[in-house]
Amino acid sequence: MDIFYPIKLLADWLTPNVALNFFIYDAVKIMLLLLVINYFMAIIRYYLPVEKLRDFLASRKWYGVDYLLGSFFGTITPFCSCSSIPLFIGFLEAGIPLGVTLSFLITSPLVNQVAVVLFAGLFGWKITILYVMAAVLLGVVGGFILSKLKLEKYVADYVWQIKSQKNAIIDKKEPFVKLIKFFWIEGWSFTKKITPYVLLGIGVGALIHGYIPAGFFEKYITAENFFAVPIAAIVGVPMYANAVGVIPIMRSLVEKGVPLGTAMAFMMAVVGLSLPAALILKRVMKIKLLVYFFGITTINIIIIGYLFNAFVK
Amino acid sequence: MQIQVLGSGCPTCKKLFERTKQAVQGLGISAEVEYITDIQRIVEMGVMQMPVLAIDGKPILTGFVPDIEKIKSLLSAGKC
Numbered sequence: 001m002d003i004f005y006p007i008k009l010l011a012d013w014l015t016p017n018v019a020l021n022f023f024i025y026d027a028v029k030i031m032l033l034l035l036v037i038n039y040f041m042a043i044i045r046y047y048l049p050v051e052k053l054r055d056f057l058a059s060r061k062w063y064g065v066d067y068l069l070g071s072f073f074g075t076i077t078p079f080c081s082c083s084s085i086p087l088f089i090g091f092l093e094a095g096i097p098l099g100v101t102l103s104f105l106i107t108s109p110l111v112n113q114v115a116v117v118l119f120a121g122l123f124g125w126k127i128t129i130l131y132v133m134a135a136v137l138l139g140v141v142g143g144f145i146l147s148k149l150k151l152e153k154y155v156a157d158y159v160w161q162i163k164s165q166k167n168a169i170i171d172k173k174e175p176f177v178k179l180i181k182f183f184w185i186e187g188w189s190f191t192k193k194i195t196p197y198v199l200l201g202i203g204v205g206a207l208i209h210g211y212i213p214a215g216f217f218e219k220y221i222t223a224e225n226f227f228a229v230p231i232a233a234i235v236g237v238p239m240y241a242n243a244v245g246v247i248p249i250m251r252s253l254v255e256k257g258v259p260l261g262t263a264m265a266f267m268m269a270v271v272g273l274s275l276p277a278a279l280i281l282k283r284v285m286k287i288k289l290l291v292y293f294f295g296i297t298t299i300n301i302i303i304i305g306y307l308f309n310a311f312v313k
Numbered sequence: 314m315q316i317q318v319l320g321s322g323c324p325t326c327k328k329l330f331e332r333t334k335q336a337v338q339g340l341g342i343s344a345e346v347e348y349i350t351d352i353q354r355i356v357e358m359g360v361m362q363m364p365v366l367a368i369d370g371k372p373i374l375t376g377f378v379p380d381i382e383k384i385k386s387l388l389s390a391g392k393c
Contacts, residue, residue: 049376050361083363083376085321085352090361162356186377280321283352 004029019210026122026202026248031191033117034198038187041076041113046183050077050087058094064144070100071139074107075132084108084277088284089159098155099147106297107139110272114194115243118201122251130312131264134304138268142297154289197245205248208256218257228262229305233298236269243271260312265305273297314344316388319355319365319372326350326364329378333366336384344388 002008004025011025053073057066084105091101111132119128250263273294281290318333320326330348337344349355358367362376366387373387 045376051359054361083321083361086355086361086363089352089356090359093356158353162353189380190377 007032017210019206022209023202023206026206027199030118030121030198030202030248031195033121034114034191034194035187037113037117038191039183040187042183042186042190044076045186046179048076051090053077054091054094054096057091057096057100062100066097066100067103067140067143067147068136070096070103070143071107071136074104074139075111075136077104077108077112084280085284088281089162092155092159093162097147098152099143101143102146102293103139103143106142106272107135109277110135110138110243110268112243114198115247115271118198118244118247122248127260127312130308134264134308135268138272138297138300138304142293142300145296146292149292151289151292154286154292156284156286159284194242194244197242198248201245201248205252208249208252212252212256214255215257217253228259229265229309230302232262232266233269233302233305236266237273237294237298238275239270240274240276241270243267246270259309261305261308261310264308265301268301268304269298272301314342315369316344316346317349317365317367317370318346319349319358319360319367320363321352321355322350323363325378329364329366332378332381333384333388336381336388339381340385340388342388 007025007028010028011021014024015021050073057069057073062069088101088105091104092098116128116132119131123131246267250267254260254263278290278294281293285293316333316337318326318330320329330346334346337346355363355365358365358370358372360372360375364375364378365372366374366384368388374384379387
């Protein structure tokens with residue numbers, strides 16, 4: 001039985017309005033899932049801060065496995081675009097190859113615990129796992145290709161000169177009982193912070209669900225239309241939105257007839273690449289590296305879109 | 314005591330700066346709160362996640378914005 005059935009009952013009891021009913025059901029379900037997952041992420045973050053992940057990656061030669069590790073670490077690290085510059089420099093400064101650093105940067109905004117919860121809650125586990133695999137693959141392949149292009153000289157020169165002091169964050173050894181509360185506070189404050197964006201996304205998604213006729217988009221965008229995927233990706237590149245806000249909207253679009261791969265290409269382009277991100281990264285990358293970084297990632301996103309359209313029903 | 318808040322000028326970082334100033338006022342300690350956005354200085358400190366709260370050049374908190382009470386307790390712990 002669906003464990004969320006009681007929420008459905010609650011929504012049905014509160015309102016018969018399609019959009020509103022849909023909103024209540026999704027919002028309550030997602031908020032509950034978020035509370036749980038943010039608690040666990042607080043634990044992971046406490047024991048595995050990004051500095052530790054970096055030191056692990058820099059600790060030895062990895063013979064290619066590091067692309068996968070870098071990309072995977074990107075999925076468990078909470079990512080704020082304000083941190084991308086210090087992360088970029090910090091990784092390179094620790095001796096991590098440029099390609100691996102880029103693998104991390106590509107995957108990080110695409111997958112985080114909130115995106116996974118939204119995906120699972122709205123699309124089901126199968127699509128979620130495929131999405132996470134696609135995002136990790138995007139990072140691995142993108143980072144690998146970029147490393148083969150030998151772009152190190154297009155990293156801003158000052159980056160190579162920075163030497164950081166090895167400044168371990170003061171280790172806070174606290175009794176476990178205290179930690180349980182600490183994790184709760186951390187998880188809760190994070191949940192609170194993202195709630196408005198989640199609700200906004202679910203709200204727009206609910207409006208689409210309630211007021212746009214079924215199959216509406218099929219007239220314009222079909223999986224057979226060869227150009228739909230590249231257009232969706234390229235239109236999405238300059239735009240910026242958090243994964244959290246885009247996923248519910250994307251679900252409703254898919255429900256109304258947009259092919260999954262096309263919607264996903266759009267979503268990945270919006271979340272993973274953006275004009276603001278380009279402006280931030282320009283401080284550490286020369287224009288050529290930036291163009292390659294965006295270009296190759298976009299091409300890979302388009303390929304992922306085609307693959308989803310072809311194989312995922 | 315030198316208190317520093319490091320960030321790249323994003324809203325999250327500014328919030329930590331505001332809260333730290335309030336915490337210092339609330340504690341009644343005479344310390345200057347400095348807001349650092351220079352990327353070079355941030356990386357030199359060895360931290361990678363914004364925002365950062367540091368006392369006398371040592372980071373004591375990275376990656377998130379706690380409430381004022383938490384900042385107060387961190388500051389008073391760092392004092393002695």
